[in-house]
Amino acid sequence: MACLQLLLPLMVSCVAASERSPRQLPACQVVQMDVFCSDLSLRSAPVDLPHGVRMLDLSLNQVQNLSQETLAYQNGFHHLNLRANKIHFIQPGLFKDMTDLRVLDLSRNNLNVFAHAKINIGPLTAVESLDLSNNGLYTGMSDYFLADSPSLMDLSLNGNSITKIAHNTFGGSSLLRRISLHNNVILEIEDGAFEFLNNLTELDLSKNSITCITDFNLCNLKVLNLSKNSVEFFHSATSVVFYKLTHLDLSENKMLYFPLLPRSNMIEHIDVSRNHLQSVNVTGGLEKRTQVYFYYLKHLDMSYNQLKSIPESFFHCMRFLEVLNVSNNCINSFSITNPGLLQTVKIINLSFNSLQSLTFGENTLPSLEKLFLQGNDLTTLDHGIFQRLPSIKHLHLQQNDLEICSSENEPQDCVSFTSIPTLQFLNLSENYLRILPANAFANTSLKLLDLSLNPGLEMDKDSLSGLEQTLIHLLLKENNISSLNTDLSSLKSLKHIDLSTNQLTNIPVWSKDSSIESLNLQNNNLVTLKYSSMLALEHSLKTLYMGSNPLSCCSNLDFLQMVQRSAVVVPDIETVTCVHEEYSEPVNIEKVTLEMCHISGVQNYVIAVVVIVLVLLIAMALLVRYCQARKRKHIRRFTA
Ligand SMILES: *[C@@H]1O[C@H](CO)[C@@H](O)[C@H](O)[C@H]1NC(C)=O
Ligand SMILES: *[C@@H]1O[C@H](CO)[C@@H](O)[C@H](O)[C@H]1NC(C)=O
Ligand SMILES: *[C@@H]1O[C@H](CO)[C@@H](O)[C@H](O)[C@H]1NC(C)=O
Ligand SMILES: *[C@@H]1O[C@H](CO)[C@@H](O)[C@H](O)[C@H]1NC(C)=O
Ligand SMILES: *[C@@H]1O[C@H](CO)[C@@H](O)[C@H](O)[C@H]1NC(C)=O
Ligand SMILES: *[C@@H]1O[C@H](CO)[C@@H](O)[C@H](O)[C@H]1NC(C)=O
Ligand SMILES: *[C@@H]1O[C@H](CO)[C@@H](O)[C@H](O)[C@H]1NC(C)=O
Ligand SMILES: *[C@@H]1O[C@H](CO)[C@@H](O)[C@H](O)[C@H]1NC(C)=O
Ligand SMILES: *[C@@H]1O[C@H](CO)[C@@H](O)[C@H](O)[C@H]1NC(C)=O
Numbered sequence: 001m002a003c004l005q006l007l008l009p010l011m012v013s014c015v016a017a018s019e020r021s022p023r024q025l026p027a028c029q030v031v032q033m034d035v036f037c038s039d040l041s042l043r044s045a046p047v048d049l050p051h052g053v054r055m056l057d058l059s060l061n062q063v064q065n066l067s068q069e070t071l072a073y074q075n076g077f078h079h080l081n082l083r084a085n086k087i088h089f090i091q092p093g094l095f096k097d098m099t100d101l102r103v104l105d106l107s108r109n110n111l112n113v114f115a116h117a118k119i120n121i122g123p124l125t126a127v128e129s130l131d132l133s134n135n136g137l138y139t140g141m142s143d144y145f146l147a148d149s150p151s152l153m154d155l156s157l158n159g160n161s162i163t164k165i166a167h168n169t170f171g172g173s174s175l176l177r178r179i180s181l182h183n184n185v186i187l188e189i190e191d192g193a194f195e196f197l198n199n200l201t202e203l204d205l206s207k208n209s210i211t212c213i214t215d216f217n218l219c220n221l222k223v224l225n226l227s228k229n230s231v232e233f234f235h236s237a238t239s240v241v242f243y244k245l246t247h248l249d250l251s252e253n254k255m256l257y258f259p260l261l262p263r264s265n266m267i268e269h270i271d272v273s274r275n276h277l278q279s280v281n282v283t284g285g286l287e288k289r290t291q292v293y294f295y296y297l298k299h300l301d302m303s304y305n306q307l308k309s310i311p312e313s314f315f316h317c318m319r320f321l322e323v324l325n326v327s328n329n330c331i332n333s334f335s336i337t338n339p340g341l342l343q344t345v346k347i348i349n350l351s352f353n354s355l356q357s358l359t360f361g362e363n364t365l366p367s368l369e370k371l372f373l374q375g376n377d378l379t380t381l382d383h384g385i386f387q388r389l390p391s392i393k394h395l396h397l398q399q400n401d402l403e404i405c406s407s408e409n410e411p412q413d414c415v416s417f418t419s420i421p422t423l424q425f426l427n428l429s430e431n432y433l434r435i436l437p438a439n440a441f442a443n444t445s446l447k448l449l450d451l452s453l454n455p456g457l458e459m460d461k462d463s464l465s466g467l468e469q470t471l472i473h474l475l476l477k478e479n480n481i482s483s484l485n486t487d488l489s490s491l492k493s494l495k496h497i498d499l500s501t502n503q504l505t506n507i508p509v510w511s512k513d514s515s516i517e518s519l520n521l522q523n524n525n526l527v528t529l530k531y532s533s534m535l536a537l538e539h540s541l542k543t544l545y546m547g548s549n550p551l552s553c554c555s556n557l558d559f560l561q562m563v564q565r566s567a568v569v570v571p572d573i574e575t576v577t578c579v580h581e582e583y584s585e586p587v588n589i590e591k592v593t594l595e596m597c598h599i600s601g602v603q604n605y606v607i608a609v610v611v612i613v614l615v616l617l618i619a620m621a622l623l624v625r626y627c628q629a630r631k632r633k634h635i636r637r638f639t640a
Contacts (some may be wrong), residue, residue: 160317
């Protein structure tokens, strides 16, 4: 009942709003000659619309019948936004005399009803940009809007139900530059549908049902998006014409073979990720055609396919490639040995394959900066492989099974990270690493080192030497370390250290000039924190994680006060608890008071004695000063 009472006034006010007469000028905003009337439950533009309006925003209203009356008999608009109304009728010829109207947004209306009545909208004399997206239009219906649109350059038909593009669909709009047909159900494109559109540079056919592209011949097109279709093969027409295509998106299709691209091309980006590629061949049989050269190709994405290998020769025709993504395939061996290959490549993503062997020849990959190798089966690598990459900065080797060479032994079944002067970032987490030998990273410029999730890792006390000036981030979490014998205090640049989820009983020793800003000690075995170590950090530490440790309440009082008085943030303070013998449950660290830790027995007595002695001393000192003061007063009075 109460509910209904509440609802009723609400409903009444809604009805009132929707039937508001345009005469009572609603709260439109007028900024110079632009009028904003969005979301005001209007059925038409306000009648007292000032003259000479250039831009009218009537989006999100209740317009149903778009006529001269609805637009307050004005013709001078440059920009009309009628998105998200209920338009199902447009007065034929309405836009004929709007010779300044460049932008017309009719998206999210019910224009399928209008088209169903087979009425023509009439000439779109000056319209350059038209949005007809989400109008329930199906095949052929766009004709009623486009038949006479001589100035149209930019058209969106996204989110309709078009199944076929006929050869004459765009016959009335020959200046089109960009067509968006994203999210329709296009199965068929008739020959000649786009060919005569000489100015067409961008075609978005993503999210449709296209199964193949044969004889692709749109040589002026620059961007072609075929993502999220069911394309099985893509063949360009055999011709010697120069194609201007730069971006081809074929991601999320069913391609079995690499697309066959035009011989004369300037393609820069090819995306064939998430397809069914099993090889980089362009057809099933022997390659009939001569090699296509990709002189402009910079970015090639073939991730999420079923590639088992990539022959080195595949890269012969890609001289200027910069980014290669072949992650998430089934590649078990990758090798680049020819020094002329991939001279400009900066990023190679080979993550999540089943790599067991990786080979880089001398003087190959001179520009490679980032190499992603995580999630493979790498156990043995040529121990000097990374020293051969003169520009390498980032190495992602997590989730493999590597061992690190020690400098004394003959390198065998291990990989070396010393003497890679450019190396800044190294992730070796989850590698079943057992031993971290001395000088493991000497002569690198490592800023970040992740050694987490290598339980049982034995770190030599000099394992991090050489990183004193460079290392900023060190991650050692989940390593089952019970005591850290590596001296971290010499790492002068170290700012962030993660020691969470280990078995530490002591915190590492730091010197006063440490620059640690964040320290994670969560989930260890810390009972008593060495106060001098914590004090050394006080001036630099900003963030401290301490939760899930069996801290003792009363032996860390100094530390507690430090947390209270300094600017250290303890984000997990809710879980920082300590053990107190008088309490059965752990006590939250914020609730610990000095009184709780009243020291008992002999200690209490000692303190009492100390306090009494102190009080006596102070009293004596005061007495002495008082006497002296009186004496001075005497003297002063005497001389005065
Ligand atoms: C739309 O409005 C015009 C003029 O106001 C009127 O002639 C026409 O019948 C209306 N059409 C519909 C479908 O309501
Ligand atoms: C459209 O293409 C024609 C040639 O077919 C060219 O003359 C004209 O300048 C182009 N127009 C625009 C706006 O690019
Ligand atoms: C192609 O369309 C998809 C949306 O379906 C979009 O995510 C992607 O960025 C587009 N690709 C290009 C090259 O514009
Ligand atoms: C790819 O083509 C080569 C010949 O160029 C052929 O030997 C090989 O079997 C082909 N691979 C597949 C998977 O079709
Ligand atoms: C492949 O890697 C490149 C470069 O690292 C990246 O830009 C792209 O998004 C990746 N592709 C996918 C599908 O994640
Ligand atoms: C490597 O590729 C995977 C997808 O295949 C992507 O998620 C990841 O972001 C890529 N790495 C980089 C650094 O681009
Ligand atoms: C290292 O790799 C692991 C994945 O195994 C990831 O969780 C972690 O965030 C990476 N470290 C850094 C610093 O990016
Ligand atoms: C680091 O480089 C110096 C000078 O090049 C060299 O003497 C030293 O042996 C190198 N250290 C290691 C561990 O490779
Ligand atoms: C962690 O170290 C303890 C000894 O400190 C050992 O008993 C335990 O097995 C180790 N756990 C793992 C996962 O290595």
